[in-house]
Amino acid sequence: MAATVISGKEISGRVKDRVKKEAEACLAFSRAPALAVILVGDDPASAVYVKNKGKACEYCGIRSLEYRLPADTPEEEVLSLIDSLNADDTVDGILCQLPLPAHMDEKKITNAISPDKDVDGFHPVNVGRLYTGEDCFLPCTPAGILRLLDESGVSLAGKRAAVVGRSNIVGKPVAALLLSRNATVTVCHSGTPDVAAVTREADIVVVAVGKSKFLTADMVKPGAAVVDVGINRDKDGKLTGDADFEALLDKAGAITPVPGGVGPMTIAMLMENTVKACKRHLRLG
Numbered sequence: 001m002a003a004t005v006i007s008g009k010e011i012s013g014r015v016k017d018r019v020k021k022e023a024e025a026c027l028a029f030s031r032a033p034a035l036a037v038i039l040v041g042d043d044p045a046s047a048v049y050v051k052n053k054g055k056a057c058e059y060c061g062i063r064s065l066e067y068r069l070p071a072d073t074p075e076e077e078v079l080s081l082i083d084s085l086n087a088d089d090t091v092d093g094i095l096c097q098l099p100l101p102a103h104m105d106e107k108k109i110t111n112a113i114s115p116d117k118d119v120d121g122f123h124p125v126n127v128g129r130l131y132t133g134e135d136c137f138l139p140c141t142p143a144g145i146l147r148l149l150d151e152s153g154v155s156l157a158g159k160r161a162a163v164v165g166r167s168n169i170v171g172k173p174v175a176a177l178l179l180s181r182n183a184t185v186t187v188c189h190s191g192t193p194d195v196a197a198v199t200r201e202a203d204i205v206v207v208a209v210g211k212s213k214f215l216t217a218d219m220v221k222p223g224a225a226v227v228d229v230g231i232n233r234d235k236d237g238k239l240t241g242d243a244d245f246e247a248l249l250d251k252a253g254a255i256t257p258v259p260g261g262v263g264p265m266t267i268a269m270l271m272e273n274t275v276k277a278c279k280r281h282l283r284l285g
């Protein structure tokens, strides 16, 4: 039987519609939620992400403040902008688009954002809270992956999950989230001798390695759920994921497409985090 294709487009649309209603409630109570986005330099992929974030804010009724700074901006200037946004009571969420230019220390910049406004969930305080099971801002891509699985009726408790990739933005936090939901989680990475031996045992496979068609059909157990976090371009410039989507359609039980899978969820979860920050600031709910 062909795999169910999990539509991130549809699910993210529903999330954004809910966020829109909550943003309206914030506005009726006091003011609209506000998200500050800092973009340093002119990385073309980052420019696209920031544009899409702006569009989603507009749809949801979130006030978007964009700070576009030249690539040679001194680090101190970005840090002082973050300080002023931290102190601004009308700003709920702050994010600095990564990657930053080479002369900047990404950790220093990320850590300067107040944990209460860290809607990316990158600050060590939020990372620690995630690992200890406290309320926190969840990083958007991992949160979006869990939402896709939940909304598609994929159960996690007692299941085996394989996460391929161990980045701080995706692999590590998604493993922590799956663990918090009582899955038995194995994280594979570039030093894992036999990735296929691990993924073949898994009921859920999350692949985030940045290699086109890395996850082939022979690496997946029949009926498993596959979440593809990759965004690659093949030689013809076509967008492809990390999984061999066509081949897996006849093997997996459910699979996310690229594009239209995890991608739109990341932005929807950012909108959700921003409204959550706003409700906290307004002491609403």
Ligand code: GUN
Binding pocket: 095, 096, 097, 098, 099, 120, 140, 141, 266
């Ligand atoms: N660059 C790639 N993904 C992300 C993200 O989720 N947040 C930020 N700030 N930068 C990114």
